[in-house]
Amino acid sequence: MRYQNTYVKLDTRLYHRQPPTPLENPRAGHFNNQVAQQLGWADDPDLMARWVDIIGGQYVPTQFEPLAMAYAGHQFGQWAGQLGDGRGLLMAQVLDNNDQLQDLHLKGCGLTPYSRMGDGRAVLRSTIREYLCGHALTQLGIPSSNALGFVVSDTPIRRERMEAGAALMRVADSHVRLGHVEWIASFAPDLLSEFTDYMIDTYYPECRDSEKPVLAFLQAVVQRTARMIADWQLTGFAHGVMNTDNLSITGSTLDFGPFGFMERFDPAWINNHSDHSGRYTYQNQPAIGHWNLNVWLPHFMRLTQEGVTRDSLAECLAPYEPTFMQHYQQGLCRKLGLPHQSDSLTLAFEFLTLLEDNLLDYTNSFRALLGLVAADEHPYEQQLLKIMIAELSDEARQVWQDWSTRYLAQIQQPSSPTNDQVVTDLKTNNPVYVLRNSMAQHAITAAEQGQFEEVARLFELLASPYTVQDIATDLDSRPPTPNAPQLPISCSS
Structure with missing residues (x-):
């Protein structure tokens, strides 16, 4: 691998160097060969032979330089003070096959100075959920951390019950969070200029060509975050814990805790059992993204020599809503196979209303449109459509009939794509499978x-x-029974 350990060269107040604490008798859970190829890991026989020992914390390759990052954050809208890597270590940074910097971050590796009341470990259930979700989002085309692999061990971990300790090697384009800047602003303000230069030079080098690089960088973070959250909304993904310490500066999905993919469409569904007020529901995610950025941006007011003023920060935040709306609306139209125009958006929002009013399955219902547009070529989707219609009341069925008639008529408009293109768009923008x-x-x-x-x-x-796919089972596309509550997920991991 091509190591490029840059974070360890920053001021030592930003991290604590330490090796992982080994798990007892680590054993292979699953290994991601695609990520191994991407990183160049697969080209190193020693890494391939000892990946279980590495993720289990029993062996640290000589070119790894493990460290725990310090950061802070707002959690559930309240200032939480110093946080940091309480169960994870940034093990190394490498350039992948696309010359993209990637972090190798070991999660579940033991106590660090930032563990607070935690034990520094991760359990198998949360490790599997993160491993599969990072993979799922990546394959859906949504910017996200992924993982190289995970292990299980004989180390006992107490949560609500005794569970097996596990560890995951998370791979992400950055582990720098909004909370890093919050920590610097509170505990080491003299580092802000140096750290901002690091963020620009490492993750946004194109901003150096701007007349005001810092402002260009801030606006780029705002826009990437808006696009990421739009992608979440389009796929029905609810992150569940959008604290400022859980948002990356690169606009990539990070930190999978009580996440959930929407099944029966209820935008107000609370998928995190700790979210008593519903702050982080699916429908609130766009507004929370804006809130987090609005908290983050004022910390850069210290950089007045870089042209940062209250007015210039407002200008940096201003593109958030139009960027989100454009990305979301364009994506929503593509999910219907229609051009981005007002008639298409009217149909799209009416379809979402139909789903919400009747608690229809989000993923299956969009995919079922193939059974309406080209039933003969898509028997699976035709069956989804039959199931969807069967769940409708007589009144709702009439609403569906009216909507589908207007939708098919819209497809035949001269301004719409050809039928073949509509089918292609429906197939490439509406997944068959999400991680239920x-x-x-x-x-x-x-x-x-x-x-x-x-x-x-x-x-x-x-x-x-x-x-x-032939390997699918009924469970892979079966929503909960109608009106059955969608269970929230615990934060404990």
Whole structure:
């Protein structure tokens, strides 16, 4: 691998250097060969032979320079003070096959100075959920951390019950969070200029060509964050814990805790059992992204020599809403196979209303449109359509009939794409499979008995989410029964 350990060269107040604390008897859970190829890991026989020992914390390659990052954050809208890597270590940074810097971050590696009341460990269930979700989002085309692999061990971990300790090697284009700047502003303000230069030079070098690089960088972070959250909304993904310490400066999804993919469409669904007020529901994610950035940006007011003023920061934040709306609306139209125009948007929002009013399955309902547009060539989607219609009341069925008639008429308009293009758009923008909670739980239950075949099957299934696959089971596309509550997920990991 091509190591480029840059973070360790920064001021030592920003991190604590330490090796991982080994797990007891680590064993292979699953290994991501695609990520290994991307990183160049697969080209190193020693890394390949000892990946279990490395992720289990028993062996640290000589070119790794492990450290725990310090950062702070706002959690559930309240200032939480110093946080930091309480169970993770940035093990190394490398250039991948696309010359993109990637962090190798070991999660579940033991206590650090930032562990607070935690034990520095991770349990198998949360490790599997993160491993599969990072993979799922990546294959859906949504910027996200991924993972090289995970291990399980004999180290006992107490949560609500005793569980097996596990560890995951997370791979991300950055682990610098909004909370890093919050920490610097509170505990080491003299580092702000140096750290801002690092963020620009490392992650946004194109901003150096701007007349005011810092302002260009801030606006770029705002726009990337807006596009990421629009992608979440389009796929029905709810992050569940959008604290400022859980948002990356690169606009890549980071920190999978109580996440959930929307099944029956309820935008107000609370998927995090600790979110008593519903702050981080699916429908609130765009507004929370704006809130987080609005908290983050004023810390740069110290950089007055870089042209940062209250007015210039407002200008940096201003593109958030139009960027989000454009990306989301364009994506929503593509999910219908229609051009981005007012008639298409009217149909799209009416379809979402139909889904919400009748608690229809989000993923299946969009995919079922293929069964309406080209039923003969898509028997799977035709069956989804029949199931969807069967769940409608007589009144709702009439609403559907009216909508589908206008939708098919819109497709035939001269301004619309050809029928073949509509079919292509429907197939490439509406996945067949997302990581439903029931799917993840089925794999976790088997893994806790030492059986990882279901993890491997789901990994293969989610590698091609837009294609109907023979390895799929009914569970992979089955929503909860109508009106059954969608269970929230625990934050404990």
